[in-house]
Amino acid sequence: MPFVGLGIHILLALFCAVHAVRSGQQLFWLFILFSFPLLGSLVYLFVIVLPHSRVERGAVRAVRAAGRAMDPGRELREARVAFDETPTAQNQMRLAAALLDAGDAAQAAEQYQSCLRGPFAKDLEIRLGAARAFLESGQAAQALNHLSSIREERPDFRAEPVSLLTARALAAMDRDVEARAEFVSASERFGSVEAWAEYAIWAIARGDTATAQPLLAQIDKVGAKWNALTRQLNEPVMRRLRAARKA
Template sequence: MRIFGISLYVIIALLFAVHAVRTQQNMYWLLILFLFPGLGSLVYFFVIYLPTLRQSRGARATTKAFSQLVDPNRAVREARIDFDRAPTVAHRMRLGAALLDAGNPAEALQHYQAAASGPFSSDPALLQGLARALFANGDASATQDTLEKLFAVQPLARQQPEPALLYARALAASGAPGTRAAFETALTCASDAAPRCQYADWLATQGDEADRQRARDLYADIVHDAKHWPRHAREHNSEWLQRAQAALSR
């Protein structure tokens, strides 16, 4: 039993050593882990591994989902309290974003429009939030205009995942020319599977067989890539994976 205990300490130390190398920790951690496998592993867990785990994308998403489940109105409530105490543009924007995330786009739009009527009307973060609120309220044309204003004041935003995809979706919703090019741009700066799936959805509605084949290829790419996604990526892209699988089954 004692030998088994020693082996277990060594195995745990080896696992933490691999983590230390992969995350480029200071090499003295390897010395601590191998000289004192039991105590060293315990110290490494609390000092390095646990904080890293908490900062991971998957952990943040899980924490956010749990908070929304336990207290779904917390973000809106806290943002509203801050805005009531100090009705600044920043607090109004925070409240608008919280309302959007909570599924209240109508009130969110009111706050963004009020913020945009002041001296910060050209603020990139404000314009992006306003565009989100407009699109959530079904105003694709105004969304397009707002994003084009954003791209004028901050050209790099055209290459950022969220505004690039929102612009393509706005063009698609209003049947505006340039939809294809906008989706292609969104693909080049994508951070998840959303642009591929939504571009495929649009292509599938086009009359050309080449477009429908491209749609099938994009759906198939999502399904193929999903085999290699880590857990947090699979959870984040679950909606797009399910839609791609459903489209291919049809």
């Protein structure tokens, strides 16, 4: 039995090592993983893998949504104070995310770009945040540059948000044939309300009711079963969809 346990430790370390190489992590992780197979693997999972997982992102979104509901400006205030007192790259990333969530996309884009000029220049999460900020601030071409570079480097990284942001950037640049193809691909691959809603928003703006109506019917059917938390998590895209439907 001890040999079985040892084998599991090694397999877990190998899994983490492969993830580290593919995701471009620092090479010291390989030393940690193979010097301390069990402990190193557990540390790697909690520090690197889980913070970027879908479950973790959902939990973070829920906490942020609840925080914004109770005190909409708190995170931005605290992020500004933290960056003013300790202007580290981590605090600048936090400030950029807070600015973006608060609707100040132009300032967020500047902060993200500043982060990308430092030691985190290759960080995919920062580049994704920068893409979103550029898109929201009306700079679709810059957003598309970041999204294209993410796909070239790691096609599997945050595939759904990368796909939807790419589709929106293409639409903003009036590249409608490519935008439609990207929306269709996202809807078929992920089958999420967010993908349907983004596709519907685009279709409504183009006057394409034949495309929009089935999507809206799907969204209404699924949305009728949501609980309060699910409704809150989907509120940003649903707010944009309601505005599109009214228009």
